[in-house]
Structure formats: structure tokens, C-alpha cells
Amino acid sequence: MRHSIVFASIALLALPLRAQHVHGEAKLDIAIDKEHLAISLELPLDVAVGFERAPKTEKEKTALGTAQRILADTALFLPTPAAACKGDTPKVVLPEFGKGGAEQHADIDATYVFRCANPAALKSVETAIFKSFKRLYRLEARRAGPSGQGAARLTPKNPVFAW
Amino acid sequence: MASLRITDLVFRWPRQAAACLDISYLELAPGERVFLHGPSGSGKSSLLGLLGGVTLPEQGSIELLGTDITRLGGRARDHFRAEHIGFLFQQFNLLPWLSAIDNVVLPCTFSARRRQRAGNVPHVEAARMLRHLDLGEALWRKPAGELSMGQQQRVAAARALIGRPEILIADEPTSALDAERQQAFIDLLLQESAAVGATLVFVSHDQRLAGHFDRIIALDDINRAASGLNV
Amino acid sequence: MTAVMRLAALSAWSRRLTLGLSLVAIALAVTLLLAVERIRGDARQSFAQSVSGVDLVVGARTGSVQLMLYAVFHAGAASNNISWDSYRAIASHPAVDWALPLSLGDSHRGFAVLGTSPEYFDRFRHGDGEALRFRDGKAFGGVFEVVLGSEVGQRLGYRLGDSITLSHGLSELGPAHGDKPFRVVGILAATGTPVDRTLHVGLEAISALHLDWVGGAPLPGVNIPAEFVAKFDLKPKEITAALVGLKQRSDVFRMQRFVNQYRGEPLLGVMPGVALDELWQTIGIVERSLLAVSALVVLIGLSGLAATLLAGLNERRRELAILRALGAGPGEVFLMLTAEGLLVTTLGALLGLLLLGAGSGLAAPWLLERFGVVLATRIPDEAELALIGAVILTGLLASLVPGWRAWRMSLADGLTPRL
Structure with a gap:
């Protein structure tokens, strides 16, 4: 394997792929373990509500409340229907404001846990999140489970992660 | 029943103001051997296209063997041509990559009728004709492209005559032959068309060849459009 | 109809040298196209196999x-x-x-x-x-x-x-x-x-x-x-x-x-599986460009075929006029030319497939040694068949051009080709 210049250069191209906290971009981790499907979403506050600090006005407070309510809905993610997955109540964690200064980036973390009656049929997850958050244009999704790992870039035009 | 009857025929090339052909009446009897004289540009090719059913006139009728081919559809005209008309051109009559004998039997692959009239075994009939036309047996299997011009024209004559079509149309078939062979070839055509009972329409610009025909027609005499064109 | 097709085949055979060159060009182009597709698929496959057990x-x-x-x-x-x-x-x-x-x-x-x-x-x-x-x-x-x-x-x-x-x-x-x-x-x-x-x-x-x-x-x-x-x-x-x-x-x-x-x-x-998918996301553009270039090469091959047929058409005017005199319709002349192009394309695609089989047998050890890609010798899969289908369809479309031209020609020439 001396002749690896091709690979090395390809690898260098791929380096900046998963940069931290890019605007308009959120991260999604999908973990599958037996009948459990766990989806963790890391949504930058800026993408969710348009600002990255504690809400100041009434309007901003309402916006944050709305975002939280939208995210607290399991219908945001649709696993393969044939897998017959039922979602528990999602857990939505807002960033703690006031710590670490106003300039810091802040993310909303949401976790969705599904229990699937037929996990063998679980071959995809579709998301409706792009409809609710217009500022979101890219979702970097990763998956790990008994069938291995994978990654996909979801966009409003392609909101399905299939494997 | 006339072999050929043309009535009130007008033909014009697309996008041309003047008519190319305007023939009020022409009738040929079965078995009649006609020399149709016309200088180049007199509308000979157009007339041949019309008789073959490849083109349609603007008006008028062309009856061949009692069928008005101008009333037939395109496919039916193609079929009619295959069944009833033998064609003989100036030169390059043959598909050069086929053997001489395969060229002769071609009409029988396009027309069931001519195949039947050739005795259903076209290769036997073709061999008989080629022998009759004095083409050495050694040449039969040669690709037609390798034969001399005179040999090629004899093969072409055999092809036009196989399956005894009622009408034989020859378009300057001797123009590629040298002078002494021209008359011999014409005599052969006259003799063979008489043998199969075909009406022969021999088209040429060269009036010296007209000697042995039953009837001589000058295209310019029957074509009313000619006076305007040739003055 | 069958008579015309039989003659078309004989006619094509008489021009086997020029048509053969077109056929070889198409075959090589198809080989290239399929090779790009196959290496692309097999590279993914073999990389994924290498990391499948590692979390x-x-x-x-x-x-x-x-x-x-x-x-x-x-x-x-x-x-x-x-x-x-x-x-x-x-x-x-x-x-x-x-x-x-x-x-x-x-x-x-x-x-x-x-x-x-x-x-x-x-x-x-x-x-x-x-x-x-x-x-x-x-x-x-x-x-x-x-x-x-x-x-x-x-x-x-x-x-x-x-x-x-x-x-x-x-x-x-x-x-x-x-x-x-x-x-x-x-x-x-x-x-x-x-x-x-x-x-x-x-x-x-x-x-x-x-x-x-x-x-x-x-x-x-x-x-x-x-x-x-x-x-x-x-x-x-x-x-x-x-x-x-x-x-x-x-x-x-x-x-x-x-x-x-x-x-x-x-x-x-x-996470190796994630990193590989991300790698493919990145080089997907390169792959698609490669595929596009080889598709272009196929198009050039097919244009060459259409050009060969068109160029040969003038020399075949007499042939077409003879067929017309024998009773062939302009539709049959059209079909004859189109079928010839389609035949050459199809044979070229099949030859390309054979070349790919032979070539991948030869190149497999080298690819394995240099790039770690396991190139399997196998029957064409769905994606490859789809590509071949697309090539043949494009070949058909390209052959419509000489077919259409011959149709026009046989209508204009009738029984007396203008030479």
C-alpha cells in the first residue's frame, strides 16, 4: 500500500466534513439496539429561533416556547412504518443561558426513543423537521446498530435516511 | 383491358410553379413494346416515378392492369410495384455484395406472386434465365459488383423479368454499354419481354435505338407541359 | 419485411470493416463506462467489508x-x-x-x-x-x-x-x-x-x-x-x-x-462506517464526474456510428433505389437503417460487457494490490444492466437520424437516385 497518494488526497478532501456548529446545520445520531431506536438531535439555537442567547423580548420568549413544543413531538421522526415503532415522550433540553458568556454557541438537545415491534424491518427514518424549521438546510445524520454504521446528509429535498 | 392508361395527368415538383408533366391521355396495350423518347430534363424520371407508384400526381389517374394506382395507399403501391412491374435502370442495377444469381431472385423474395410465377423455386428459374441470357455458370456465384457492365445488365434484365411481370420499365438500360452491344441488348430485351408477354416501356434520349419497337412515342409530343419548358 | 431485414444484414456484413470500427469504439466506450460503475460499486463494497466488525x-x-x-x-x-x-x-x-x-x-x-x-x-x-x-x-x-x-x-x-x-x-x-x-x-x-x-x-x-x-x-x-x-x-x-x-x-x-x-x-x-459514508459523500462528485465523462465517451462512440451510417448513405443511394424498385417502402428503408445502427450498438454493448469480464479478470489483482479494491468477476448487476439498456436506447435514438435521412432520401430519389 505504498501507492496511497490517491487515498491520502481524498482523505484530506474529506477532512472538513464534520466541522463543529455550522450555521443552518444540525446533527442527528440514530442508535438502534434490539427493539430500541434512539434518535438524538442537536439543533443550534440560531437555526431553531434565529438568535443564540437568552430570549430578551416577549416575542423571543414565545419563539423559544414554540420551538420547544414543536421538538417535543415524536411525529418529527418517522421510522419505517413496517417496523411498527411507537415513540415515548421526547426529552427536549434547552441550552443553559448565562453560563460562559453571550458569545458562545448554544444547541437544543432533543432525544426521541422509539420501541419497535418489528425491528428487523427498520430500514429508514424520515424527518419532518425541515418543515418546521425553515432556517435548517442540512442535517448531518449518523447511524449505528446491529447492521453496522452509516452516515447521510439530509436536506429539505431529501429528508429520508435509508440504509 | 389496357396494360397502361394515363388520363388527365398533371405532375408538379414541390414548390415549383410550372407543371413538369401534363398528359391528357396515353394508353398501352398488353404486350406492346414501346420506345418512349425524351431528352434529358423532359420529365422522364418523373414519369417513371409515377408509373412505379413512388410518387403521386397532382391530378389525373394512372391505371395499370386495370388498377388506378393513384387511388392506392403507399404500402399498396409498393406492393403493386413488387408484384407487377420489372425495373431496369441505366446502370448499377444490382446489389454489389450479393451474388449474380441472388440478385436475380430478389423480386421473388419481395413478391409471392412473382415467386409463384417463377415456379416457386426461384433459383432454378434464375439459373435457367441466366443460362438463356448467355451468362457463364462460373459467374453466377460471383458478387455482382465484380461482373463487367454488360454482364451486370444481363443479370439485371433477368431480375426484371423473373416471375413474368406484366410490365417491364427500362430506363436507358444501354447507356453504359458500348455501341455494338447496345443493339444486341435491346434485341434481347424485346425478345424476352415478348417471351414473358410483358408490356415493355423503353425510355431513352437516343432515338437511334428506336428501330425495332412496336411503337415510338416522343414524350414532348404527349406532354403539354413540355412546350413551356423546352423553348 | 423479413426480406428487407435479411438484405439489411447482408448489406451490413458487406460493410463490416467500417461498421466493425464503430462497433469496437462503442464496445470500448461501454467497457469504460461499466468499469467505472463496477469499480465504484466494488470499492464501496470492499471498504465496507474491511471495517464491518469495528465500531x-x-x-x-x-x-x-x-x-x-x-x-x-x-x-x-x-x-x-x-x-x-x-x-x-x-x-x-x-x-x-x-x-x-x-x-x-x-x-x-x-x-x-x-x-x-x-x-x-x-x-x-x-x-x-x-x-x-x-x-x-x-x-x-x-x-x-x-x-x-x-x-x-x-x-x-x-x-x-x-x-x-x-x-x-x-x-x-x-x-x-x-x-x-x-x-x-x-x-x-x-x-x-x-x-x-x-x-x-x-x-x-x-x-x-x-x-x-x-x-x-x-x-x-x-x-x-x-x-x-x-x-x-x-x-x-x-x-x-x-x-x-x-x-x-x-x-x-x-x-x-x-x-x-x-x-x-x-x-x-x-466511527468507520460513518467515516466511509462521509468519504463517499465527498468523492461522490468525483465518481459522478467520472461516470459522466465515460457516458460522454459512449455518446461520442454512438455519434461516430451515426456519422458512419450517414456518410455511407450517399454511397448506398443506388442500393436504396434498387430496394424501392423491388417493392420496399420508405418505412422499410427507415427501419433498415435504424435496425443496422441498433444492431451495431447492441453488439458493441455486448462486446463491451465481454471486454469488461476479461479486463476485470486481468485488472483485479492490480486493483487489489494498489487500492485494496476487490473487483469481483460476476454477471452484470441491475445497475450495470440499466447502463447497458441506456446505451442501447441511446444507440437507437442515434440510429433514428440516419434512418430518418434514408427515409427522406428514398422519398426524394424514388427510383432514380440523383448521384
Whole structure:
């Protein structure tokens, strides 16, 4: 394997792929373990509500409340229907404001846990999140489970992660 | 029943103001051997296209063997041509990559009728004709492209005559032959068309060849459009 | 109709030289197109097979793909090492099922040498969870024992008991470890992964080789003979990377966070399946461009065919007029030309497929050696058939042009071609 210049250069191209906290971009981790499907979403506050600090006005407070309510809905993610997955109540964690200064980036973390009656049929997850958050244009999704790992870039035009 | 009857025929090339052909009446009897004289540009090719059913006139009728081919559809005209008309051109009559004998039997692959009239075994009939036309047996299997011009024209004559079509149309078939062979070839055509009972329409610009025909027609005499064109 | 088609075939045969050239051009273009498609698919397949059993690759902080290519494929530039303590901390994490230390950097005649633990042969999984198998011999036990990947053994003609020496660095030009020969104790069965092209030794062997070395070069005047090596402490202080398997594969996100936030030193945990998908996302553009270029080459081939047919048409005006006189309609003339183009395209596509079969048989060893891509010789899959279908359809469309032209010509010429 001396002749690896091709690979090395390809690898260098791929380096900046998963940069931290890019605007308009959120991260999604999908973990599958037996009948459990766990989806963790890391949504930058800026993408969710348009600002990255504690809400100041009434309007901003309402916006944050709305975002939280939208995210607290399991219908945001649709696993393969044939897998017959039922979602528990999602857990939505807002960033703690006031710590670490106003300039810091802040993310909303949401976790969705599904229990699937037929996990063998679980071959995809579709998301409706792009409809609710217009500022979101890219979702970097990763998956790990008994069938291995994978990654996909979801966009409003392609909101399905299939494997 | 006339072999050929043309009535009130007008033909014009697309996008041309003047008519190319305007023939009020022409009738040929079965078995009649006609020399149709016309200088180049007199509308000979157009007339041949019309008789073959490849083109349609603007008006008028062309009856061949009692069928008005101008009333037939395109496919039916193609079929009619295959069944009833033998064609003989100036030169390059043959598909050069086929053997001489395969060229002769071609009409029988396009027309069931001519195949039947050739005795259903076209290769036997073709061999008989080629022998009759004095083409050495050694040449039969040669690709037609390798034969001399005179040999090629004899093969072409055999092809036009196989399956005894009622009408034989020859378009300057001797123009590629040298002078002494021209008359011999014409005599052969006259003799063979008489043998199969075909009406022969021999088209040429060269009036010296007209000697042995039953009837001589000058295209310019029957074509009313000619006076305007040739003055 | 059948008469015309039979004549069309004979006519085409009479022009077999020119049509044959078009056919060869199309065949080569189709071969190129299919080869690009096949290498693309097989590269993904073989890379995925190589990492299928590994949940996390741990190494020093570099690029994620870089680390993975180096640790799994032994390709690209060496990264920094990580300490043995860090490795122990990860290996003893409760979520970890197994962890394999990797120490890279030496080579033997162009093949990478991997220092690892004997556990490697039990734990490593590839393909659909298959374990490594020994074709001959057993795992290394002593310090100067080596286990060969199947291809290393085959290509270099080694057998059990043979004695070999390693070179420092990945180049054959690097300084040699000639004073410390290794004995071949095992040869693995073929896996279709980089394992086949690797020599496996114990971590202690790597330490032993470099006892008298400092900073990548032998210490001048110091030479510790092999028989005294055992007197030294051969416990590794550093390794290049580690492969980690988890008890629950879904725990990988948690484990990756643990690795990336490890306090002892900056570490990087890479999910190999994710990194590969991200790699394909990136080079997908290159792949698509390659595919587009080869599609263009096919188009050029088909245009060449259409041009050949069009150019030949003038010489065939008499032929068409003769066929017309014999009773062929303009529709049949159209079909004749179109069918000829379609026939040449189809034969070209089939020949291209054959060439691909022959070519992949020839190129497969080279691709495997240089790029680690396993090129399978197999019947065409759905995607390849779709490509061939597209080629033939395009060929049909291209053939409509001469067909249409012949149709027009036969209408205009009638029985007397204008020459």
C-alpha cells in the first residue's frame, strides 16, 4: 500500500466534513439496539429561533416556547412504518443561558426513543423537521446498530435516511 | 383491358410553379413494346416515378392492369410495384455484395406472386434465365459488383423479368454499354419481354435505338407541359 | 419485411470493416463506462467489508478519514502515536467488548507490518462478521514470529518456517531491521480485505526492533543482537491506533464522546462506517464526474456510428433505389437503417460487457494490490444492466437520424437516385 497518494488526497478532501456548529446545520445520531431506536438531535439555537442567547423580548420568549413544543413531538421522526415503532415522550433540553458568556454557541438537545415491534424491518427514518424549521438546510445524520454504521446528509429535498 | 392508361395527368415538383408533366391521355396495350423518347430534363424520371407508384400526381389517374394506382395507399403501391412491374435502370442495377444469381431472385423474395410465377423455386428459374441470357455458370456465384457492365445488365434484365411481370420499365438500360452491344441488348430485351408477354416501356434520349419497337412515342409530343419548358 | 431485414444484414456484413470500427469504439466506450460503475460499486463494497466488525477506530487527533485509512487500510501518512495508558483506559471501558492495539510503521517488500496482540486473530471481524482463519500454522507466540496475510504469502512465495527481515518505514528504501529476522509461523486464509496484504507481529516485536533506535534511525555504534532482546522491557509504551468493538453497537456514540473527551491526551474516535459514508459523500462528485465523462465517451462512440451510417448513405443511394424498385417502402428503408445502427450498438454493448469480464479478470489483482479494491468477476448487476439498456436506447435514438435521412432520401430519389 505504498501507492496511497490517491487515498491520502481524498482523505484530506474529506477532512472538513464534520466541522463543529455550522450555521443552518444540525446533527442527528440514530442508535438502534434490539427493539430500541434512539434518535438524538442537536439543533443550534440560531437555526431553531434565529438568535443564540437568552430570549430578551416577549416575542423571543414565545419563539423559544414554540420551538420547544414543536421538538417535543415524536411525529418529527418517522421510522419505517413496517417496523411498527411507537415513540415515548421526547426529552427536549434547552441550552443553559448565562453560563460562559453571550458569545458562545448554544444547541437544543432533543432525544426521541422509539420501541419497535418489528425491528428487523427498520430500514429508514424520515424527518419532518425541515418543515418546521425553515432556517435548517442540512442535517448531518449518523447511524449505528446491529447492521453496522452509516452516515447521510439530509436536506429539505431529501429528508429520508435509508440504509 | 389496357396494360397502361394515363388520363388527365398533371405532375408538379414541390414548390415549383410550372407543371413538369401534363398528359391528357396515353394508353398501352398488353404486350406492346414501346420506345418512349425524351431528352434529358423532359420529365422522364418523373414519369417513371409515377408509373412505379413512388410518387403521386397532382391530378389525373394512372391505371395499370386495370388498377388506378393513384387511388392506392403507399404500402399498396409498393406492393403493386413488387408484384407487377420489372425495373431496369441505366446502370448499377444490382446489389454489389450479393451474388449474380441472388440478385436475380430478389423480386421473388419481395413478391409471392412473382415467386409463384417463377415456379416457386426461384433459383432454378434464375439459373435457367441466366443460362438463356448467355451468362457463364462460373459467374453466377460471383458478387455482382465484380461482373463487367454488360454482364451486370444481363443479370439485371433477368431480375426484371423473373416471375413474368406484366410490365417491364427500362430506363436507358444501354447507356453504359458500348455501341455494338447496345443493339444486341435491346434485341434481347424485346425478345424476352415478348417471351414473358410483358408490356415493355423503353425510355431513352437516343432515338437511334428506336428501330425495332412496336411503337415510338416522343414524350414532348404527349406532354403539354413540355412546350413551356423546352423553348 | 423479413426480406428487407435479411438484405439489411447482408448489406451490413458487406460493410463490416467500417461498421466493425464503430462497433469496437462503442464496445470500448461501454467497457469504460461499466468499469467505472463496477469499480465504484466494488470499492464501496470492499471498504465496507474491511471495517464491518469495528465500531470505533481510536488514534491521535488527525482527520477522521485519514486515521481510518491509516489504521484499517494502512494507507496514507502515519499519524502520531497514542500512549499505552490511553489504550488501556479505553480497553477497560465497561462498554468495550474488545480492543486491539495497532502499531504500524514498518514494512516488508511493500507490504505493511502490523504490530498487535495475539487476540487480533480471534477478535477481528470482516465481511458479514467472519473471523480470521489460519490456512497454515498458528498465531505468533515468540517475539520474532510473524503471521502473513494470504496475499503476502502467495505473492512472495513464503512458507511456514521461512525467515524474513523487515524494513523501517513504509518504503523498501528505508533502513532495514536486518539484524533481527522473523520466522513465519502462520499464514492466514484470504479475506478480501487489507489483512491479506499485511504481516502481523506482536507489539513486543515492534518494541524489540526499535530498542537500539532513536527518532527513526539506528543509534550509531549501538547494536543489540536478537538473542539479548528478551533481557529488555518490551512492554509497548506507544501504539499507533486501536480498533474497538463494543458490547452493544449502538453505544458507539457514547463511546466516541468518551474517547474524544479523554483527559489524558487528545484522542480521536472514528466511527468507520460513518467515516466511509462521509468519504463517499465527498468523492461522490468525483465518481459522478467520472461516470459522466465515460457516458460522454459512449455518446461520442454512438455519434461516430451515426456519422458512419450517414456518410455511407450517399454511397448506398443506388442500393436504396434498387430496394424501392423491388417493392420496399420508405418505412422499410427507415427501419433498415435504424435496425443496422441498433444492431451495431447492441453488439458493441455486448462486446463491451465481454471486454469488461476479461479486463476485470486481468485488472483485479492490480486493483487489489494498489487500492485494496476487490473487483469481483460476476454477471452484470441491475445497475450495470440499466447502463447497458441506456446505451442501447441511446444507440437507437442515434440510429433514428440516419434512418430518418434514408427515409427522406428514398422519398426524394424514388427510383432514380440523383448521384
